[in-house]
Amino acid sequence: MATTSMTERDERLDLLRGPVPPRPHDARTIAALTANPGCDRRAVLDAAGVDKRAVAERLGSGPRFGQSPFAISRGHAFEKLVKAEGGAILLRLLRETLGLDVGEHEWTDLGDGDRKRRYERTRALFAAACANPDAPAVLADHPLLVLDVGGRTAYVEPDVVAFRVSGASTPRWHLAEIKSFPMIDGRADPVKAGEAATQVAVYVLALQELMISLGLPADLVATDVVLVCPRDFTNTPDAALVDVRRQLAAVRRQLNRMPSISALLDRLDPAVTFDLALDADGVPTREPADLAGAVSTVPARYAPECVSRCEMAFHCRDEARAHGSTDLLGRTVRDALGGVGTMHEVLELASAAPSDAAVLSAVLSKESAFDDALADPEAARLLRTARRARAEALRSAADRESA
Ligand code: SF4
Known part of the structure; x- marks a missing residue:
């Protein structure tokens, strides 16, 4: 069987995508990927950083999900509110609502710079904090973490805060996820809360991997995460602890089961590409039938859940219908x-x-x-x-x- 070196693999992925910047993985895409680990098509498209939405639209099967611009700006405004003034509201929720012992602390924003640099700063911050348990608690805003997805490094850029809680015999690291869907009577919509829990489980796993890479035990990272949402129908932040052990085990299992990207590439026709052949105005010129032919060379594993999780869902569903699958x-x-x-x-x-x-x-x-x-x-x-x-x-x- 042919084997592909890392350089060859990366060059092949670049060719699959075409001359456009790759779309990086995030916790949402990794969570969706692990929900359907048997789908080679999604694994290859994501590894190559292909814009699946653009491909689906060129095929005439654009997705009908995604956050509205209004929901996105509401989410950003709520996150800004929670983190304002060095995380004053967040700290109050941690201490008063959840009873977590966050004493003296330092708020560090890790959101600036390129991804490599941000990851290095994140790693250095956690290493220094773990080396000195008596130092003030650390609150790391926008830490950047890495995960191995199918043999390829993916950066996960959480909009979460990782913070170290003192007081217990061993200080532990928690993650907080800020979402703009409401928490009514202390409970969030189970579907939305479940999706958020899976996303945070990706961060928990990445932070555990970071601890392991520092020679530290993975259980320094708490598996109960802080979910911050607006209370009832107001804009007042509320918080709850969510146990993500089940989601963490599922994400870990599915990532381990994922075939390596190199093995998937070895099975692909070398001539296949998903390049949309954009013109000078960024408009795709590739013939949809030609693109559909390229997409069909990578096996899909459609499931009805794809409709709410993957941009390619309507194309894959039509294909499955055509085959009576x-x-x-x-x-x-x-x-x-x-x-x-x-x-x-x-x-x-x-x-x-x-x-x-x-x-x-x-x-x-x-x-x-x-x-x-x-x-x-x-x-x-x-x-x-x-x-x-x-x-x-x-x-x-x-x-x-x-x-
Ligand atoms: S929609 Fe298609 S490409 Fe996406 S996960 Fe489902 S089967 Fe795979």
Whole structure:
């Protein structure tokens, strides 16, 4: 099998993207990536820093999600309020609402400079603070952390504050995430809170990796994070501690499961590129059919959840529909079908007589979008049973109506 050096890999990723600046990973993209780790398409597009929204729009399937400009500016204004005057409001919430012992402290803004420099400053700040547990508590605004995503370094640029709480026998580092969705009666919308928890879990993992790289234990980083949101329908900040251990384990597991980017690139046709061929005004000139052909060379693993998480969702959904893919039925059904890739195959299996070994082996041996090892005659038996049960239920209903 061909192997790709890091330089070759990076050059190949640059060619895939075309002559435009890469779109960097952030906690949101890593969280979305780990929610669907089996999707090679997203892994390759993200690793190359391709603007997926621009690609989807060129394909005529632009995403219909994303924050409105109003929501984005409201979020920025709320974050500014919480961090104003050296984090005065944040400190009050930490001390009075959550009872965390943040005594004397130093507020350090790490948001300036290029990413390499910011990461070095972040690392130096944490190293110095950990070397002197008696020093004042540290509040690090906009620390920059790194994570290995598919064998490639991704910088995560949190809009969070990492702070060290003293008082306990071992000072621990917490992360705070500031969100502009409301917390009503001390509880946030579970879906939004869950998404925020997964994003902060990415930061927790990155901060744990930093501790490990400093020769320190990962458990210096607390897994209960501070979520700061507006209280009820006001603009008054409120805070709650959120346990992200479950999300942290999921993110860690999914990142470990992700195939390496080099292995994915080795499987790609060297001529493939997602370059939109922008003209002097930045308008894409690449023919959509040509671009669609390039996209189709990287296997996707569509799931209904993609619609709210990935810019390519409508294109991938149309593709899955065109193939009659069982991906459309959701992960639970797809997994229960044991690797049977299309609805046509499902119907064939459900109709086959138990002894019809020729149909079973023909369907199950077809090349599937899924892992061949998953193809399972047990799924065929269950499908036949379901079909028989449905036929019997319909027969009984008809009998009852005619009686
Ligand atoms: S929308 Fe497409 S590219 Fe994005 S994660 Fe889903 S299947 Fe993969």
